[in-house]
Amino acid sequence: MAELHPFQNIRAIVTDIEGTTSSITFVKDVLFPYAAKHLPEFVRQHQDDTDVVKQLDQVANDTGLARDDLDGLIQQLLDWIAQDVKATPLKALQGLIWQTGYQQGDYQAHMYDDATVALREWHAQGLPLYVYSSGSVYAQKLFYGYSEAGNLLPLFSGHFDTSIGHKQETESYQAIHLFLDIPAEQLLFLSDIEAELDAARAAGFQTCHVVRDPADQPSESAHPAVRSFAEIQLA
Secondary structure: OOOOOOEOOOOEEEEOOEOOOEOHHHHHHHHHHHHHHHHHHHHHHHOOOHHHHHHHHHHHHHHOOOOOOHHHHHHHHHHHHHHOOOOHHHHHHHHHHHHHHHHOOOOOEOOOHHHHHHHHHHHHOOOOEEEEOOOOHHHHHHHHHOEOOEOOHHHOOEEEOHHHOOOOOHHHHHHHHHHHOOOHHHEEEEEOOHHHHHHHHHOOOEEEEEOOOHHHOOOOOOOOEEOOHHHOOEO
16 A cells, blocks of 8 residues: 555545445445345336436436336336446435335445544534435435444535536536535545546546555555545645
């Protein structure tokens, strides 16, 4: 792991979730299977609900499927889950389904202890914290609201998802810093995905590569790398 120099003049932090603050396995082994199992029944039961109607309209628009082909739309959603496609309507529906699981106590969102400690410390210091994830804003709020560490939602000042742009596109990070009205060079983006960090760096962000598994450490990287949030130094 390369020596990390302190990050300078940081006015806000934007963090990824999976592989960064939380384990990838929780999402892949718990949340995704839960959504896949319950999605067909959920969509059929709630197909007339405003939130569900909006997402089904988007699926039909994105795929060319007939809007009244409910079975076809459901199958498309299941195919997206199987292929791990970051489709915005799928993410929105998954969030609605996961709400039931969280509220019933079927699971709690995993958090790395070092991430929880650092997020709380940064918040206590008055540093605004934001989330940028491919999961919907609604799913993000459920995740942190029902975490193993308790309700962490009050730590965050805002959330971004793919409605602002995809995470490997520089324009997405430009949109975030303009929305926050903070110069990009005073924003720190944390992620385990190098392509996301590359996009953020191209937009002017300071970046930090969170490498939870040493086997994933790249031989060369343009980004300072840490294995724990405890290694992140803010000057």
